[in-house]
Amino acid sequence: MKIPVSPPPPEKLYDILQSGDIEKITLLFSQAIGPCDSKGRYLHWDKLRHLTPPAGYNPELYWLAMRNAREKISKALPFKDTGKAAFRFCIPDLVMRDILWISENSTGAIEADSKITDPRNKQTYLINSLIEEAINSSQLEGASTSLQVAKDMLRSGRKPQNHSEKMILNNYNAMNFIREYREESLTTSMIFELHRIVTEGTLAEEDRDKAGAFRGRDDDIRVYSHGDKLLHTPPPHNELAKRMQRLCDFANRDNTNDAHFIPPVIKAIIIHFMIGYDHPFVDGNGRTARALFYWIMAREGYWLMEYISISRVIKQAPAQYMYAYLHTETDNNDVTYFIIHQLEVIKKAITDLHHYLADKALEYREAERLLEKSRLSGVLNHRQLGLLKNGLDNPGREYTIKSHQNSHGVSYQTARTDLLSLADEYRLLRKYKIGKKDVFSAPANMIDLIKQA
Template sequence: MKVPASPPPQKKLLEILKSGDADKITLLFDRTVGPCDTQGRYLHWDKLRHLTVPEGYDPELYWLMMRDARNRISRGLPFSDKSGAPFQFCMPDTVIRDILWISENATGAIEADSKISDPRTKQTYLINSLIEEAISSSQLEGASTTRRVAKEMLRSGRRPKDHSEKMILNNYSAMNFIHEYKGESLTKSMIFELHRIVTDDTLSDEDAGKAGVLRGEHDDIRVYSHDDKLLHTPPPYKELENRLQMLCDFANMDNENEAYFIPPVIRAIVIHFMIGYDHPFVDGNGRTARALFYWMMAKEGYWLMEYISISRIIKQAPAQYMYAYLHTETDSNDVTYFIIHQLEVIKKAIKDLHGYLADKASEYREAERLLEKSKLSGVLNYRQLGLLKNGLDNPGMEYTIKSHQNSHGISYQTARTDLLTLSDDFKLLRKYKMGKKDVFVAPANMIDLIKVR
């Protein structure tokens, strides 16, 4: 990974005015050049310089005009970089469009879906999403456990076997912490506790005891690429207390009474960005930043965000995530690059949820079709139908009362009744003892057992 090329400075516009080049001077007053290119893209100079630009322009002049258009609509943020220069953002039409789409699709558009709105099934989907985000966020920062093994650990409630599994368990606990505190104002104490949770028993021996503690004078924190290139040096440790308090003030601001309105989605993304930029902790900054993003979205009523995983989308193209930071740092502290990246991540995660719900609905219908001619028709509940479909797809899969309980957020007795009904009453699961614990197995011939019912 390379650091993007820095854009030409705006002072070059003055050089053009002084040059006497009539053709270029005329173009300086062309207001058809906006903050985005002709395809609606908010490009960084590092890419724009290689592209074909409108007739009459060279890449440098086109960039300068585009940057000038951005400056005219930019808005300041109450944060500065390590040299004291302010961060800013702007809202071109593409950003406004995406914010409106997310607001519509993350606050109520999907509420009519019975699997989400039904309180009996709502908890199941919430738990699935918490597990998915915990796994993906940990894998972004080096956890190597497979998704199947990680899900088995979280659902069974067993202790983690290694460092990677502990990271995932911590992230799962952090997401539950966010769910519990989504109605509260953000405090530094909450951020420290959140960091303590995500890094519990996973820090190196050298950093032991620094969970939930700001980095100090002797913590040499820098961000490197996978090929060991220095990408970012965060602000000095002495500034962190004040910077964290400013972040809390920003999160808690009352949009109704402020001088100007910042959409909640933008505020959530900026909080994510600033934790990544400040790197206030020796480790776990990314996980803390993404958890705080979820907290802000949940606090502002974007209830559907609790059911999606942004880390899973980020993990598909981690370099783009890093470049969103680098583009901001190398171009006038313009956080718009990071905002646009995260808006795309959120949109894709929401669309994936729509697809996931459609697939699950299809799976339930398929299981119901298999059962409709048997005496089981109308007898099994949605949890049992889901388990049977999972067993049909995964012969030999093992279930326990604890794993079934954790998967659906139900009581121990309800989970026990579900499984014993499937094993003892209908003989669709095989039951055996492992010590004092009952284990239920999906037999390879489950489909034949269903057909004869």
């Protein structure tokens, strides 16, 4: 990964003004040049310098005119970098468009979400999403187990067997912690507890006492690329307490009636960014930052956000995630780059959720069609139908009462009744014991058993 080329310094603009070149000055302040290019993109100089500028402009003059347009709509944030310069952001048209799209698709009651709002299915989908985010957020930070193995661990309730599985379990517990405390004001103590949860048992031996605590004077924290190139040096340890309190104040402030209103989704993204920038902990900063994003979004009423995984989307293109940070740092602390990246991530995660819901609805219908002509028609509940479809797709898959209970958020007795009826009454699952535990497996001829039932 290469560090983006920094834009021409602001002094270049003053040089043009002092030159008295009327033609250049007119182009510099032209109303035709806005914060984005002709395709609506909020580009960094690192890319813009290679593109053909509008007539009359060279790349540098085009950049300075675009930067001037951005400055006009820019707002300062209450956070500063290590050089004491303020972070800032703006809301060009493409950001406003995405904010409105996300608001409409994650706070309102739209048709595709009826599958979630159905109380029979809500808990099942929520648990699936918590598992997805826990796994992908951990894999983004280096966990190396497969998705299926991780899902089986969380659903069966078995203890993690290695460092990667421990990270995933911790993330799952952190997401549940957020759900429990989402109505509360954010405090440093809560962030510490969140960090303690995501790092429990996963820190290096010499750092075990730093779970839920700021990094110290002797912690040489630097962010490097995979090629060992220094990308970022966070603020010193003795500034962290003040910076964290400022972050909490920012999160808790109700600025609905302020002249400089910040939309909730933008606020959540900025908090995500600042945790990544400050790197207040020896490890687990990324997981803590993404968890706090969910916290703020849930508290602000974006209820659908509980059901999406931003880490899964970020994991598909991790370099873009890092460049969103680097573009900000190399362009006068303009957090707009990170905001735009995260809005795209959220939009894709929401879109993916709707595709997932449609696929699941189709799976249930397929299972129901198989049962239409059997004596089980209209008898099995949605949990049992879902398990049968899973078994049809995965012959030999094993289920336990505990895994079924964890997958659907039901009581032990409800899960036991579901499985026993499928095995003993309807003969669709094979039942056997391992020690004292009942295990249920999907036979290879399940489709024939359904037809015969």
